Structure formats: C-alpha cells, structure tokens
C-alpha cells in the first residue's frame with residue numbers, strides 16, 4: 350500500500366452543521382476545531398507526516414463582516430488556547446498565505462507559534478490562511494521575475510522544477526491525497542499548482558463530523574487508487 354506523505358484538507362460544511370442544529374454558524378467553526386484534533390490523531394496513527402488545512406481562503410473576506418470577525422477571533426483564541434497542546438504533541442505549526450492582511454496581534458501570534466514549534470519533529474501542520482492557489486502562483490512568478498531583474502536567472506531557465514520550488518510548501522512532498530468535506534466537488538482555489546497529481550476524495554460528511562473513522566475511510570479509498578503520473582497502468586504497476 351502506498352503511504353500518504355502529505356494530506357491536504359478543505360474543511361467545508363461548518364455552517365450547515367451548525368444551522369442543522371439551530372446554532373449560529375460560529376458554533377460550526379468552533380466544532381471544526383475538534384475535528385482538527387481528531388485528524389491530527391489520525392495522522393499520527395497513519396504515519397502521515399504533513400497535514401495542510403484550508404482554514405481561510407483569500408475569497409472568504411467576502412463573507413459577512415461578522416463571520417469574518419468570528420473566524421479571526423477563533424484563530425486567535427485557538428492559537429492562545431491550543432499552542433501548548435500542539436507543542437506537547439510535538440506538532441510543527443506553519444502558516445501559508447498572505448498573513449500581512451491580518452491584524453498585527455494575530456500576525457504576532459502566528460509568528461510566535463511558528464517560532465515555538467519550529468524544532469518539533471512530529472506532524473507538520475500547515476494552516477492555509479488568506480491563501481489562494483492563484484495568489485500562490487502569482488507570488489512565485491514575482492519571485493522569479495525579481496531574480497531575472499537581479500540578473501541571477503535567465504527567463505529561459507525557468508522550468509517546472511524552478512517554478513515549483515517558488516510556490517508555497519515547496520519543501521514538502523506534493524499532497525498525495527486531498528479530502529474535501531461538505532459535499533462539493535471542487536478545488537476552490539486551493540493549492541492549484543501542488544494538486545496536479547493528487548488523488549481527490551470528496552465526501553458529504555460535514556467537517557465538524559469528520560473523525561478518525563472518516564479519515565480511515567478516505568485512507569482506505571486512497572489505498573485502492575493506482576497513481577500513474579501519466580504512465581500506462583502496466584508501467585505504473587511495475588513502478589510500485
């Protein structure tokens with residue numbers, strides 16, 4: 350069975366989970382934090398070294414102001430409350446996305462959390478905030494263009510490998526499996542570059558209901574996939 354070195358998740362369905370219970374949407378986001386803990390435990394069990402979660406997209410600013418505020422408050426409260434637990438669990442926490450748009454207090458907490466967990470050797474937990482896959486590709490293009498301007502890179506030397514080294518999370522293996530909860534079957538501008546060969550798993554389960562058993566189901570589904578990376582089924586079989 351091929352292993353999962355990197356799992357990416359679009360955590361969708363918090364609002365509907367709450368509404369189905371007559372609760373405010375914020376209650377769904379809070380319940381979503383419990384699901385994150387469960388998945389972290391599952392990653393330990395399945396020896397998944399890297400977990401990347403889509404917590405706030407660059408498009409989520411379009412939500413009602415109050416919901417955006419609730420989400421920001423929740424990120425801040427979660428960082429304060431959970432950082433010690435993550436340190437105890439040996440988790441390395443990193444954020445991907447343009448955090449310069451956040452309030453300075455939150456930016457400070459984010460930097461501090463990254464710094465305090467930098468040396469941890471357990472699961473590497475990457476939280477995508479104010480992240481968009483197209484933004485990521487554009488910021489990579491800007492980096493490369495700057496190198497061209499500085500005279501350290503020739504335009505014709507830009508290739509897939511160099512470009513890939515400039516997008517976020519380039520130091521990690523690309524995601525082997527993407528899980529999207531909440532019943533939609535789309536990528537929604539998440540890791541557009543990095544998901545080129547990723548197996549995509551969509552489930553109707555709402556994010557707050559996602560638990561170790563639900564992860565198990567996704568992992569079992571993944572184990573049955575044949576990853577061909579453009580080769581024929583026979584070639585791919587011979588390569589495994």
Ligand code: FPP
Nearest residue numbers: 360361362363364365366381382404424427
């Ligand atoms: C999508 O559900 C979920 C979000 C936009 C927020 C996800 C954030 C969390 C679960 C909190 C995690 C926080 C950390 C720090 C890891 P939705 O609101 O779009 O649900 P709906 O589709 O049912 O409306």
